[in-house]
Amino acid sequence: MSTPSVPAPAVPRAADGGPIRVDSDAHDRLRRGIHPDEISARWPVVGDPIEWDGRMLRPVTFVAEAPPGHEVMIHLNGVTDAHREDIAPALMEHVGAGRHALTYLLPAELRVSYRFAADPVLPRDAGRTREGWLRIHGLGRADPRNSETLLNPLGARSSVLTMPEAPRHPGWESPGAGDLPITTVPLPSRHPATVVHGDPSRVLVLFDGEWWERLGVASALAYRGGPLTVLVPSGSLAERAALLPHPERLLPYLAEELVPAVAEAIGGWDAARTVVAGQSFGGLAAALTVCLRPEIAQTAIVQSGSFHFRAGQTERPPAGQTGDLIEGLSRARVSGRFVVQAGTEEPGMLPAASAFTDAVQAAGGDASLRVFTGGHDFAWWRIGLFDALDAFDAL
Template sequence: MPFTPHAHDAGPAGPARAGQTPGPLIEPSPTPGRHRVTFRWRAGSADERAVVLINTLTDRDRHAGDIGGHVMSRVPGTDLLQLTYELDADLRASYQILPCTEIPGTDRDSWLRVMMTALPDPGNPLRVPGSHGRNPSSLLELPGAPAQPYRDRRPGVPEGRVHEAEAAGRRVWVYTPPGHDAGADPAVPSGTRPVASPGAYPVMVLLDGDVWAGRIAPTMDNLIAEGRIPPTVVLLPDAVDRPTRLREMACHEPFVRHLAGELMPWAARGWRVTDDPALTVVAGQSFGGLTASYAAFVAPERFGNVLSQSGSYWWSDEDPEWLTRRYERSPRLPVRFHVEVGRQEWMLLEENRRFAETLAAKGYEVTLAEYNGGHDPACWLGGLAGGLTSLAAGWL
């Protein structure tokens, strides 16, 4: 069924009328371990309706063909729409609200339009940046959600820098820690300096750099200042666009060869990063998690640590869990893993567990972390800090 979105100001202040409605109302539930969460939206017209889009939870029902349980009801005699859920007390999730005059269909095309149209909650100041052209989301953190102590910038903590550059024809952002000494001009041509130098920095390659370039610095600064990790450089290659991302992050060997054979030597020459795989992490989320694991499979001599979050280990449709079987059938490689997945990720949870179990059975050093949340950047930033801390424990 087609739907007609309503136009609203999605700016920081939101529409003036919506400012009268605060963010979600969170109350204890009679059910142990749960909370009642009421979302509210002030309608701009008599025919306006609204749908609550909680990351992964709403999408699960969309896949089942029925989002009726996420449609707000009007409080009689008012312009207020609201909907109450009973949710686990440790849930963390991003969410949006879709104002509309007709409830959208659950087919893929309709849902793609929903994702490009839905808005953050104007009554909730906590935001999660959007990606790939989408609006920001709002952040819901229930009282029992695990702390994310490294997420936000702390006053007085020395700040690193994020530089924008180009490596082998691709845009890349580079986070350098406070006091970083590159020891060379990033523009030095290839072949004029050795690939490694004494005292080189540990390095993390964080895929989908266009998503993370504006978010990673406070986390890295805080981890370094607290002594959880040594000063570390982060390389953030651009995913370019959606078609390129879908091609390159589906166990695409040419992309991995680019990372190992072009990006890493470029960074060693210009940013003084190590060539030691034991001090190198490749990290990613969703298809990026799959690609990080594939990169270590193809180039273990360059990538000795994998940080995978919500990895798409179901891939591919023609040959499900292809990479898991490749690891199972191949000799153990000198690679360590931190695998993280949300318990609400009904399409990925078991696949991530099987991947971690397969690695453990082969003798790999692997940790598996699960959180109460979905396929969600609101969870990934905190998990990224935890995973990097775990992998870097022996670097200090």
């Protein structure tokens, strides 16, 4: 049976496209030269709820330090991406002593990764080109006053802002809880897969496995008592883009290489107890697998799926575009189960996720959509993945 979309509050925007900027007690004290360590032991500082335009929001004050003469901007995943061609809404105020501060009004449900980027001059149109935005990523550094971090797909460390009402999962809050046995499975033409030997009553196939290894998924699965998990590596970003969204390459690879090799290592394969999961191109790959090859897996966890993808399209797709898979579902029948998730700060992907959910339901499948307050981000993908697994275990 399909379940309805679960709403989540988006980050409110000011007229300039950025989050609403306000003052706060912490921000004012920074202006008066008080050292951040005397203001709070934990940063960012989350203030008491205030009502703004009928909503209850929290002022969140960030502080960063930079060499003299440098400008500093904050890159909140998804939240400040919306104004790449004018980064002014993300520039922090110089408050003296090499410190820069900024206070945004943010929803209490937000969970988001962020970094600070500093340079003598930050071009206001830094994100007008891909190269310019990648330079911002290259300048970015984690917040040294925030101990909650993760490794992002570019291999750098980001800080995580977890607001008071943001979803959590204990599996990700107890690092070093234990280790599960791990097996490396060689594959004929691609990077070897890794099998984390959790509970064999259910199998999780997880795309972008090397990213999840860096995030510590084996330890998190050990704490949770998670399923036997197959971490499927994607290789370089170019290799990933050449495989995951293309069913004519992806599905033969899974059926002819991955599944036989892993089945031999774990003693068989049962599509009915197999869940395939991924994010972005990996989310699309999970959806493609269950839609087109249900003998591989009959359940998908699809996080921020790239449902805009159209083979052969080279230009950036327009916002709200739906691609090949959703179009194909209008002429197909499916029988699988799909847990679809997207973030409020993914303006193009959220409508496409809703369109995919509707298309699956119209084609006879079981689909639900859950929306998280966040961007295109492992900060909430980690939580959403484990929440979906918990829901399957409860059935």
